[in-house]
Amino acid sequence: MTSQPKWGWIALFAFLLLPPRALANGADLPPEVLLQGYLKPENDRLHLLLRVPLVLLASFELPKRGPGYLDLAHVDDRLQQAAASTAHQIELRESGVALVASAVKGQISLPSDRSFLDYASAVDDINGPALAPETDLFWNQGFFDVSIEYPIRSAGSHFSIGVNIAPELGRRLKLRLQFLPVEGPARTYALPGNAESIALDPNWLQAAWLFVRLGFFGGFAFDRFLLLVCLIAPFRRFRGLLPVVLALAALQALASTVIGEGMSADNPLPVSMAGTILGATTVLLAIGNVAAPTLRRRWFLAAVAGAACGVGPGHQLADDLQLAGVHNFVSVASFDFGLVLAQVTSMVFALAAVRLLFTRTLGPALGLLVVSLLLGHIGWHSMADNGHELVHQISHAGPLAALQLAAAWLLPALGVGVLAGLLARRSGVEPAPPMLTAILGRGQIG
Numbered sequence: 001m002t003s004q005p006k007w008g009w010i011a012l013f014a015f016l017l018l019p020p021r022a023l024a025n026g027a028d029l030p031p032e033v034l035l036q037g038y039l040k041p042e043n044d045r046l047h048l049l050l051r052v053p054l055v056l057l058a059s060f061e062l063p064k065r066g067p068g069y070l071d072l073a074h075v076d077d078r079l080q081q082a083a084a085s086t087a088h089q090i091e092l093r094e095s096g097v098a099l100v101a102s103a104v105k106g107q108i109s110l111p112s113d114r115s116f117l118d119y120a121s122a123v124d125d126i127n128g129p130a131l132a133p134e135t136d137l138f139w140n141q142g143f144f145d146v147s148i149e150y151p152i153r154s155a156g157s158h159f160s161i162g163v164n165i166a167p168e169l170g171r172r173l174k175l176r177l178q179f180l181p182v183e184g185p186a187r188t189y190a191l192p193g194n195a196e197s198i199a200l201d202p203n204w205l206q207a208a209w210l211f212v213r214l215g216f217f218g219g220f221a222f223d224r225f226l227l228l229v230c231l232i233a234p235f236r237r238f239r240g241l242l243p244v245v246l247a248l249a250a251l252q253a254l255a256s257t258v259i260g261e262g263m264s265a266d267n268p269l270p271v272s273m274a275g276t277i278l279g280a281t282t283v284l285l286a287i288g289n290v291a292a293p294t295l296r297r298r299w300f301l302a303a304v305a306g307a308a309c310g311v312g313p314g315h316q317l318a319d320d321l322q323l324a325g326v327h328n329f330v331s332v333a334s335f336d337f338g339l340v341l342a343q344v345t346s347m348v349f350a351l352a353a354v355r356l357l358f359t360r361t362l363g364p365a366l367g368l369l370v371v372s373l374l375l376g377h378i379g380w381h382s383m384a385d386n387g388h389e390l391v392h393q394i395s396h397a398g399p400l401a402a403l404q405l406a407a408a409w410l411l412p413a414l415g416v417g418v419l420a421g422l423l424a425r426r427s428g429v430e431p432a433p434p435m436l437t438a439i440l441g442r443g444q445i446g
Contacts, residue, residue, distance in 0.1 A: 060082050099150040161177070212335070
């Protein structure tokens with residue numbers, strides 16, 4: 001019998017032997033690649049100006065001379081190809097209808113050129129004379145400036161843009177685009193190289209729908225889902241769990257709004273503090289699961305965890321508010337609604353997974369014990385790792401600054417947790433039996 005080829009080993013050797021150029025992973029590029037652009041509607045034309053670093057044109061193999069200087073006397077054909085490719089990588093729409101470029105041209109600029117500081121000087125630069133053929137310019141230095149025109153129906157239409165420039169670079173590539181509408185102030189956007197279609201002048205409904213989606217997908221994270229599983233694992237009744245999860249989601253939305261609107265948005269201290277709190281809360285919930293879990297005690301932990309869970313989405317909101325246009329309030333409210341919806345959806349999935357595990361595999365008592373030990377172990381390591389980083393951040397920021405941040409950020413959550421716990425006690429919520437009692441068969445986890 002003939003042996004079959006070992007395709008896995010062949011792929012491994014091919015990966016090791018291929019030259020870095022063939023892998024096209026951007027390893028030879030700087031940590032951040034910045035493009036500049038202007039978009040301006042005028043009469044029946046939409047003008048797009050782009051400044052692209054020459055390092056991104058490596059695949060076009062621009063002709064060179066000497067030690068690596070561009071051969072500017074024979075580069076025009078390749079530049080026209082690069083300009084046409086750039087036009088294909090930018091998708092512009094007018095009121096939802098895709099636009100087709102009618103005129104494209106580009107030329108090379110020196111690294112010292114500052115013409116893209118404003119729209120008028122950028123237009124003059126692209127329409128001005130090209131560099132002299134004898135100019136010494138290395139192939140990966142300087143810029144490629146592109147002018148693209150699109151016919152449009154009206155300069156007052158709603159426009160959107162999608163970017164697909166070197167998507168393999170992800171967020172390493174940024175397009176800093178200034179949109180100059182006919183009416184209203186100029187708006188500046190920082191878009192990744194793989195940005196989906198984004199409305200540049202959204203109406204309130206477009207902004208609301210966009211931010212609901214951003215909040216919903218931004219509300220899912222592995223550490224938050226594990227904490228939610230640990231929170232609801234001992235309980236079965238959806239109606240009893242829903243208020244606790246909604247309180248967690250509401251405080252998460254509040255914290256994300258505060259951070260997204262500017263409070264500590266660029267401060268690394270809340271990130272490490274939130275990670276430490278989430279890890280510690282997971283450990284406490286796991287211990288409570290093994291001892292005597294009650295919903296009343298979980299109100300307090302859910303409130304504190306909710307404030308910690310809002311840090312990650314808050315930083316996302318701070319980045320995404322540039323897409324709100326003039327509808328800042330609607331966008332923030334929609335983002336918060338998406339976060340709450342994500343938490344309720346996570347709760348449904350977590351409750352279904354726990355029920356399936358407990359009823360089909362391990363049983364309620366043993367299943368709760370195994371899940372609690374596993375999640376408590378993960379939470380302990382998360383608490384230790386983030387706690388180490390938190391100590392490092394406190395040593396830089398100072399204990400007083402850390403205390404002020406914690407007071408402004410966590411005290412409202414602590415107050416809500418204490419109040420909710422007192423109200424829950426008066427509502428007569430029944431606690432679940434202790435774990436040891438359930439294991440001995442004298443009760444069931446409720």
